[in-house]
Amino acid sequence: MIYPHGNKYDKELSENNREFVSSIETCIDNLRVDCKNCFGLCCVALYFSASEGFPIDKDAGRPCINLQSDFNCSVHKDLRDKGLKGCTAYDCFGAGQKVAQVTYSGRDWRLVPESAKQMFEVFLIMRQLHEMLWYLTEASTLQVAHSEKEKLNSIINETIRLTHLSPDSLIELDVESHRDNVNVLLLKTSELVRAKVCRGQKNPSKHQKTKARGADLIAADLRKTNLRGANLRGACLIAANLREVDLSGADLIGADLRDTDIRGANLTDSIFLTQSQINTAKGDSDTKLPRLLTHPTYWLK
Incomplete structure (x- = not known):
């Protein structure tokens, strides 16, 4: 399955990243799941067990039995009835389509099986970065001090830059270190928002x-x-x-x-x-x- 270059995902990183940050809706749209432009990565890369909202165990790297050749799910409309509540609770925050259409330029793991293992590993890293982007984007919309907004915009732009690294660079990325920096700002934002809400309340x-x-x-x-x-x-x-x-x-x-x-x-x-x-x-x-x-x-x- 090959997709043409120049789709909406390639347009995500503009010459001036601040233009992207200023458009919250555009940012959020790119953090929503778009299974039609993915390669069923969550259905292959992840493991799941019968004790975590799934009817059976599945090893990481092995396709789910319900994944079809076109990467659609054969039971998508009946996931809860089929005992697949874990699937309905999963969100890749748009990492699937980013890896499929940007990182690997539309070349799927079936067409290029030698890249499959690497693609699955990259997907897991990208998912973490996109989750951080979700929280950071929300934080940027909240009423916090201007200095905090500048810090948020800066780390949003840096996180976006990281999502456009090559597969090899993504695998070598120190995700935990970046997450620590993100968490500092998210915690500060939380404290500011909650303090404003709690101010004046009796007996918190x-x-x-x-x-x-x-x-x-x-x-x-x-x-x-x-x-x-x-x-x-x-x-x-x-x-x-x-x-x-x-x-x-x-x-x-x-x-x-x-x-x-x-x-x-x-x-x-x-x-x-x-x-x-x-x-x-x-x-x-x-x-x-x-x-x-x-x-x-x-x-x-």
Whole structure:
């Protein structure tokens, strides 16, 4: 499957990167999944197990049995019914089409099998960079000090530059070091946003004050807890009850929302929330989401 050069992904990196950063919608569009322009990379490169929302085990590098020759999924419309909830919860943040159309210029791993192993490794690295771009782009839209916005724009441009490296350079990239730099800015942004929300509130809850990552809130009933501006970074909220809770300004980066009840909850102004997190939760038509996210179709059934 060969795609012509000059598609929209090649236009992502302009001569002046700041033009790209100024267009938030364009940036977000390039961070959304576009399976039609991918080579089924997530269906091959990743491993999955029967204990993680899949019906069977699959080794990394082995194509899923449902991946067709045209790289489409034969059961895409029935993933949840087929026991493939893990697929509905996965988001590559547009890394699949970037690797397929930009890094490898439309040459897929079946046509060039000798590059398959490298392509899968590059995909995993690209996915991390694109996830960082998602959070950084959101952070740049929040009301923070001008000096912080300049730092955010600078690291966004640097991250975009990294996504255009050659396959060999991407594999050699110190992703963790770059992630550390990104996290410093995301944490600072979180503190500024949450402080603004919490300012003036009486009796802030312990969840608002905590700075510990990964709070254990499994199955917790939080309906009467003040979570406005709460620090829920990495919190384990599996099966927690957040029904009709106001999560304005709450930081949910990395929070585990599997089977979390967010029916009627207000997440409109929550920060660092992703579609994959929403796809694992239990919501309804009354759940209010940030404008960049959508209600999963199964919520409305």
